[in-house]
Amino acid sequence: MTQKKNYPLLRYISIFFLVFGIFVRLIQYVSNRSLWYDEASLALNIVNRSYLELLGPLDYDQAAPPGFLWIEKLFVQLLGNNEYVLRLFPLIVGIISIFAFYQFAQRYSSTLAAPIAIALFACLESTIYYATEVKQYGVDLMGTLILSLLLIPLRDRVFGKRQILFLSLVGAIFIWLSHPAIFVLSGIELSSWLSAPARKRQSIILNRLPIYLVWLLSFAVLFFLSINVSANNPRLQYSWGASYPDAPWDVVWLFDSFGRFFYTPLSFFSITDGIALFAFVCGCVAYYRTNRTNLLFLASPFLTTLLASYLHKYPFRDRLVFFLAPPTLLFIAEGVVFLLTRFQRRYKYVIILGIIVLIALVIPPSIRASQLVFTPEVKEETVPVLEYVKSHQQPGDMLYIHRGARSQFLYYAEKFGYREGDYILGGFLMPKKEDNREPWVRFTGDIEKLRGKERVWLVFRAKYKESKKFSSYLDRIGKQLDFFSQRIDSAIQPCMFVYLYDFSGSP
Structure with missing residues (x-):
């Protein structure tokens, strides 16, 4: 993964899936399906509440970051109250995410793995769906991508005043746009400390203290004004109660939650969720063998989120962990390439396994996405x-x-x-x-x-x-x-x- 070779055909494949992904999302948006229960419940809050009231506990057992709600409210006031307007911001975010993921894959995966990852991101049912839903999960995904693209390349640098100001504001804003942004920020920065040379570690931490203080202040204000109030909703507590481990040593919960992750929210269905999990493990091995720094940074949001879940502060379940999709898809794609290339000299039959895994993971979502072009998804009409x-x-x-x-x-x-x-x-x-x-x-x-x-x-x-x-x-x-x-x-x-x-x- 450290050496990048130029294969024009692979680049064209990546660009094809990038364009195709945008096209499918636009088709879904134009189809203008009815708002389903969760969308309508959140939309009623957006339409009927003031900006200040959107900070408080939401009606209909809803919870969403104030920044997301305020942007939705602004769009409704400027453009009108209808499905197109309510889904416009998620669509914009979804298209930005495709371009961001293209860069993310090109930067942090091998040449052969990048088009596989991009194809999955473009075609998976969940990544398409959340780009046209009146919910915040697409923004969570974009937050992971934008913050990773900004912060990982700066992992061992000492910042000037302008960079400190810029990164402070970017992090503070994303904390209000996306609840799990705090896990991405903290995971990347902890990885920066661990991967930095020992002689530079102290200077890096001291240099970034103003950034961390701004992030913590932003999160503290958000927590006391919004998160803490929503967390006290008994119905929300009940709905996510089973998503937490019973004890710090609850390994069964860990394996169960991680296994479910590939089915929902990632939408690898039937036996392909198990195949995706297998490819993910192979990808972790591949990164460990070739680029442990990238492994640390890509895995860090998982670790901080799991820590929060073990502390019963954030459920590791369903759409709430959709923001972990980008690094997961890189691991999966790298795992497929690992099977296709690593054993070609001694164990050639493993290549057949790699081909089967590639077909099983890429073909079904590609077919499903192609069908959506002609028959857009409906839910509760x-x-x-x-x-x-x-x-x-x-x-x-x-x-x-x-x-x-x-x-x-x-x-x-x-x-x-x-x-x-x-x-x-x-x-x-x-x-x-x-x-x-x-x-x-x-x-x-x-x-x-x-x-x-x-x-x-x-x-x-x-x-x-x-x-x-x-x-x-x-x-x-x-x-x-x-x-x-x-x-x-x-x-x-x-x-x-x-x-x-x-x-x-x-x-």
């Missing part, structure tokens, strides 16, 4: 459901919104001409198990209020199996007159449904 209701609603019809669909409906209500009093918001979720008596009584009591009404539209968000249980219950107290769903083909992903029922015969 609220707009077609509400359009159907609006076009078929008759005077006097009642409109009931199940609690699971509340955020989407409240975001789109005004756009479809609904005002408070035109609808009923359900207060309780349907329990997943019918024998869970108390929640079931609360839920059915919510629906019982509709008995005697002739035409009631019920907007519902659930998985297919849950929707069948819901309609089964409704059939016992009324007669189904109509049904519509934009999408009903997933047993895992929730969908939006609307039912029209006649409860007039129900006493």
